[in-house]
Amino acid sequence: MKYYMPARVYAEENCIANHAEEICSLGTHAYLITGRSSAEKNGSLDDVKAILENAGIPYEHFNEIEENPSVDTIMKAVYIGLDEHVDFVIGIGGGSPMDAAKAVAMMVCQKEKRASYLYEKGSDEALPLVLIPTTCGTGSEVTGVSVLTRHDLGTKLSMFHSVFADLALLDGKYLTSLPHSVLADTTMDALAHCMESYINADATVYSRMCADAGLKLWGKSKDVIQGKREAQPADYLNMLHASAMAGMAIAQTGTSLPHGLSYTVTYQTHMPHGKACGYFLPGYLREASAKDAAHVLKKAGFASLDKLEKYYQKTSRPEELPVKVLETGIQEILQSPGRLAKVPFAVDEAMLRRMARL
Numbered sequence: 589m590k591y592y593m594p595a596r597v598y599a600e601e602n603c604i605a606n607h608a609e610e611i612c613s614l615g616t617h618a619y620l621i622t623g624r625s626s627a628e629k630n631g632s633l634d635d636v637k638a639i640l641e642n643a644g645i646p647y648e649h650f651n652e653i654e655e656n657p658s659v660d661t662i663m664k665a666v667y668i669g670l671d672e673h674v675d676f677v678i679g680i681g682g683g684s685p686m687d688a689a690k691a692v693a694m695m696v697c698q699k700e701k702r703a704s705y706l707y708e709k710g711s712d713e714a715l716p717l718v719l720i721p722t723t724c725g726t727g728s729e730v731t732g733v734s735v736l737t738r739h740d741l742g743t744k745l746s747m748f749h750s751v752f753a754d755l756a757l758l759d760g761k762y763l764t765s766l767p768h769s770v771l772a773d774t775t776m777d778a779l780a781h782c783m784e785s786y787i788n789a790d791a792t793v794y795s796r797m798c799a800d801a802g803l804k805l806w807g808k809s810k811d812v813i814q815g816k817r818e819a820q821p822a823d824y825l826n827m828l829h830a831s832a833m834a835g836m837a838i839a840q841t842g843t844s845l846p847h848g849l850s851y852t853v854t855y856q857t858h859m860p861h862g863k864a865c866g867y868f869l870p871g872y873l874r875e876a877s878a879k880d881a882a883h884v885l886k887k888a889g890f891a892s893l894d895k896l897e898k899y900y901q902k903t904s905r906p907e908e909l910p911v912k913v914l915e916t917g918i919q920e921i922l923q924s925p926g927r928l929a930k931v932p933f934a935v936d937e938a939m940l941r942r943m944a945r946l
């Protein structure tokens with residue numbers, strides 16, 4: 589058994605300013621990696637720029653990370669980083685900019701390597717990395733995983749390397765401007781992480797400790813997501829804690845079938861990641877051992893599987909998915925021994941079809 593999560597995590601109000609010195613000690617030329625505009629809107633980008641300017645540290649800003657970033661976009665950012673001689677990376681945003689920042693930090697460090705290196709064995713050495721989540725589902729700030737879009741394969745695929753942040757900075761204020769649908773979808777991702785990690789062939793007493801803690805924290809936010817009460821500042825920080833705990837769990841175990849099935853769905857229909865994972869989550873619990881399913885449901889505050897299903901339908905409002913897309917996802921899973929090895933019960937095509945509601 590092993591437990592490995594080397595990122596130093598700070599979680600508090602004004603987190604970036606409070607830890608300015610530590611952030612700025614990581615290098616002399618920063619590379620900010622963000623999406624198009626959300627880091628600007630929620631104030632996180634300005635907070636980072638302010639501490640860098642105050643410390644006299646020059647920075648470059650790549651703001652072209654798209655939802656589900658492609659290897660092509662990563663390499664565009666890498667070449668700019670190499671030209672500018674950046675020596676540390678700060679990824680700000682949801683899972684896409686943070687996953688992209690990990691890949692960029694590694695590829696700028698491995699300067700002789702080409703894009704194919706992302707999917708080859710070799711050194712994971714990367715530039716120093718800071719990650720600042722501004723959504724509350726991915727947990728990317730505490731995992732070594734970077735999921736990238738492979739247009740050549742028509743799906744999303746984790747790079748073969750593990751790159752952890754040196755620093756992860758959690759501040760709930762960056763979540764307050766999120767649209768409600770994004771909160772619902774990203775918290776669904778965190779729930780899937782906890783449940784898929786708990787019900788996982790690689791689960792350990794340590795990973796389950798993180799999954800349990802994540803589920804308990806997650807349960808506290810349910811009323812906010814359902815619109816039963818207004819979110820308070822503490823709720824946003826709590827959602828970040830839940831997401832980070834869920835991330836610490838999957839950093840040990842990886843995810844399982846709902847994530848595996850979701851990738852084709854997201855690639856082909858553009859359904860948001862958390863919503864796509866949630867689509868398959870009740871079906872996964874239905875196939876798991878009754879004891880494990882009851883445990884994770886209870887920890888998250890659901891009286892039954894039916895209640896989780898209703899919660900998902902109400903908060904994520906999923907559209908019906910094309911049968912062809914679901915069939916493709918099932919075939920990809922059946923040809924993925926690594927993914928199947930994560931499942932602690934027997935998997936066959938009939939079972940995957942039930943999970944996919946076919």
Ligand SMILES: [Fe+2]
Nearest residue numbers: 726777847861
């Ligand atoms: Fe996820």
